[in-house]
Each structure stands twice: as C-alpha cells, then as structure tokens.
Amino acid sequence: MQIRSGRSLTPSSLDALDNSIIDILRTNGRTTNQDIAKQLSITAATVSARLQKMEDARAMRVVAVTDFAALGYNVIIAVGVKVQARSVQAVGHDLAKFPEVLSVNIMNGRHDIELLVALHDFSEVQQFLYDHIGSIAGVAQIDAGIAVDIAKYEFNVAPL
Amino acid sequence: MKRPDLDDLDRQLIAILAQDARVSNRKIAVDLGVNEGTVRGRIKRLQQDGLIAFTALTGLKLDKATNIAFIAIQADVAQVRQIARDIAHIPMVKSVMITLGPFNIMATCLYDDLDSFHGVTSGHILALTGVYHIETSLAVRTVKFSNRVVRITDTRTDGVG
Structure with a gap:
C-alpha cells in the first residue's frame, strides 16, 4: 500500500502541462490561476486542479525564498571539513545542528564534508569556525573560502 | 550587503x-x-527591494537533476567577476561565489548524469578564457539542504524554460 502511494506520482506522470505550470510559478510563484490559465490557453479550473494534484502528491510547493541580505547574512563561507577518527555521517549530523550552517554535503573529493555557512558579520567568523565547528568531535581540519560576491545562488529543488 | x-x-x-x-x-x-x-x-x-521572491520548488526525487557536485575554480584575478557571471549562466550551475582562499570561484552544479556534468566542467568552464584549474568533488549524501535562502538577482529567470 505504501509503496503504491509512494509511487503514485513518478517523474513521468508529471506531464507537459504540469511542467508548464511549474515553469511559470518558478519565475513568479504568485501568478494567479487566471493568469496561468490565460498564458497556457486552458481554464483556471484546470490550473487549480493540477496545482492541487501536485501539492497533494508532494511533487511541488510554491514558497517565498529570502535573499541572504534580508536575513542579515553578510558573510557567506564555503567550508571544507576533513574528518578523522569518527564516522563522517555522525560529524555531518552534528554540524547540521548549527542554524548558521545552511547545507551539509558528504563528499568524495578533497574534503569529507562541504558546508555552506552564513554569518552576520566578520567578527563572528573566528568564533564560529574555531569554537563551534572546530569543537565537534572528529573535525580534524577546515579550509574556508570566504565569499566576497555571490553571482548566483538558487536551488529550485527540495526534499518535500 | x-x-x-x-x-x-x-x-x-x-x-x-x-x-x-x-x-x-x-x-x-x-x-x-x-x-x-x-x-x-x-x-x-x-x-x-530584491529581498524576497516567490518560486516553485519541486521534490528532489522528482526533479531529474538530483546529484550535487562542487566545482572549485582557479581563475585569472583580473577576469574573475566576468568568469563568475559566465559560469552563473550555465543552467545546471545553481550557485557561484567569488571567494578568498585557495580557489577564487566556488560553484555547485545539479546534474542528471556524469556525462552532462563532464560537459559543464570540461566542455564549458575549462573552455573559458582565464580559467586555469578546476577541482571537482561529488556529494555522496546530503545531510542538510536549505533552499529558502537565495541570492535574488536578475539572472533568476535564466534557468527557466
């Protein structure tokens, strides 16, 4: 039963119309059903039904996203972490608990873990890197790349 | 900022x-x-004011591009901003930061398969004038992923359609 419901909306069951609706909402998530209907030459009721279907299937959500600046995040740092004498997974879970850590990825390359960290200002950098991240058991070494400019940062996917 | x-x-x-x-x-x-x-x-x-934007998020599993790769780039300092903008225009590339550190650009890419990722790195980024060296690493597991914080720019719509 669960497997069936879990598979009720596979990528192939999002048809061209669903994807056209998603494309419009990616650009402006508050486009009205009437406007979407007009752009795609369908009825507003169809738009409403498709949106309901996709939301029920947890295939899509329309949300507000916030700029780093709106949250007062002025310092963004990419941190590569090398782990020793502890499971990488366990270290990753500990690092994920910090609200300043926006993402945690376990990697196969030079670093065992890549973090993206957002801080309010430079005075917090030293404390956060050495006292907070450095204090997690298993963190052996960190390499930080401090962002001086963000040319692009947008992810339109989410674990729903 | x-x-x-x-x-x-x-x-x-x-x-x-x-x-x-x-x-x-x-x-x-x-x-x-x-x-x-x-x-x-x-x-x-x-x-x-570019502080919020409204967008559709699709499920990671339903989105074709579910694999995350990190690309660290060493580029000519005089051209770094233009190179970062060029890389930002690649639809599969989701973030581009100019950084201080051993690499001066860090980018992330969502890819469907290794072939298309290779196309982005070797075919596109390494082919840019002023890019000297890149190092890539692949995420094998995502522990935390916040997509609610973004950089709102006028390139937002580039990846659409």
Missing part, C-alpha cells in the same frame, strides 16, 4: 509566505490583523 530595515510585520509576512506563497492577500491580512492594502504594499516593496 547591508542589513535592510525589516520590521516585525515584514518578518511575519515572510514566515507565512515561506510556508505557502499562494495564500491570498486577504487571508494574510485577516491572520495578521492588518488590512489587505498593507499586505499588498508590503509584498510589493519586499519584492522590489
């Missing part, structure tokens, strides 16, 4: 819209006990 003047009402508005951006102005106005015109005006101002 300055801290903008957001008041409590702005923050409450953002919190509601972060859950569901398709809530009507009328419902938000009722929930927050303000009038509809205030809600409309606030949303408009936040959008115009």
Whole structure:
C-alpha cells in the first residue's frame, strides 16, 4: 500500500502541462490561476486542479525564498571539513545542528564534508569556525573560502 | 550587503509566505490583523527591494537533476567577476561565489548524469578564457539542504524554460 502511494506520482506522470505550470510559478510563484490559465490557453479550473494534484502528491510547493541580505547574512563561507577518527555521517549530523550552517554535503573529493555557512558579520567568523565547528568531535581540519560576491545562488529543488 | 530595515510585520509576512506563497492577500491580512492594502504594499516593496521572491520548488526525487557536485575554480584575478557571471549562466550551475582562499570561484552544479556534468566542467568552464584549474568533488549524501535562502538577482529567470 505504501509503496503504491509512494509511487503514485513518478517523474513521468508529471506531464507537459504540469511542467508548464511549474515553469511559470518558478519565475513568479504568485501568478494567479487566471493568469496561468490565460498564458497556457486552458481554464483556471484546470490550473487549480493540477496545482492541487501536485501539492497533494508532494511533487511541488510554491514558497517565498529570502535573499541572504534580508536575513542579515553578510558573510557567506564555503567550508571544507576533513574528518578523522569518527564516522563522517555522525560529524555531518552534528554540524547540521548549527542554524548558521545552511547545507551539509558528504563528499568524495578533497574534503569529507562541504558546508555552506552564513554569518552576520566578520567578527563572528573566528568564533564560529574555531569554537563551534572546530569543537565537534572528529573535525580534524577546515579550509574556508570566504565569499566576497555571490553571482548566483538558487536551488529550485527540495526534499518535500 | 547591508542589513535592510525589516520590521516585525515584514518578518511575519515572510514566515507565512515561506510556508505557502499562494495564500491570498486577504487571508494574510485577516491572520495578521492588518488590512489587505498593507499586505499588498508590503509584498510589493519586499519584492522590489530584491529581498524576497516567490518560486516553485519541486521534490528532489522528482526533479531529474538530483546529484550535487562542487566545482572549485582557479581563475585569472583580473577576469574573475566576468568568469563568475559566465559560469552563473550555465543552467545546471545553481550557485557561484567569488571567494578568498585557495580557489577564487566556488560553484555547485545539479546534474542528471556524469556525462552532462563532464560537459559543464570540461566542455564549458575549462573552455573559458582565464580559467586555469578546476577541482571537482561529488556529494555522496546530503545531510542538510536549505533552499529558502537565495541570492535574488536578475539572472533568476535564466534557468527557466
């Protein structure tokens, strides 16, 4: 039963119309059903039904996203972490608990873990890197790349 | 990057819209006990100032591109900003930062298969004038992933369509 419901909306069951609706909402998530209907030459009721279907299937959500600046995040740092004498997974879970850590990825390359960290200002950098991240058991070494400019940062996917 | 003047009402508005951006102005106005015109005006101002945007998120598993790779780039300092902009135009590339450190650009890429990722790195990024060296690494597991914080720029629509 669960497997069936879990598979009720596979990528192939999002048809061209669903994807056209998603494309419009990616650009402006508050486009009205009437406007979407007009752009795609369908009825507003169809738009409403498709949106309901996709939301029920947890295939899509329309949300507000916030700029780093709106949250007062002025310092963004990419941190590569090398782990020793502890499971990488366990270290990753500990690092994920910090609200300043926006993402945690376990990697196969030079670093065992890549973090993206957002801080309010430079005075917090030293404390956060050495006292907070450095204090997690298993963190052996960190390499930080401090962002001086963000040319692009947008992810339109989410674990729903 | 300055801290903008957001008041409590702005923050409450953002919190509601972060859950569901398709809530009507009328419902938000009722929930927050303000009038509809205030809600409309606030949303408009936040959008115009580039502080919030409304977008559709699709499920990671349903999206074809579910694999995350990191690309660290060493590029000519004099051209680094132009190179970062060029890389930002590649649709599969989702973030580009100019950084201080051993690499001066860090990018992330969502890819479907290794062939298309190779196309981005070798075919596209390494082919740019001024790019000297790149190192790639692949995420084998994502522990935490926040997509609600973004950089709102006018390149937003480039990846669409």
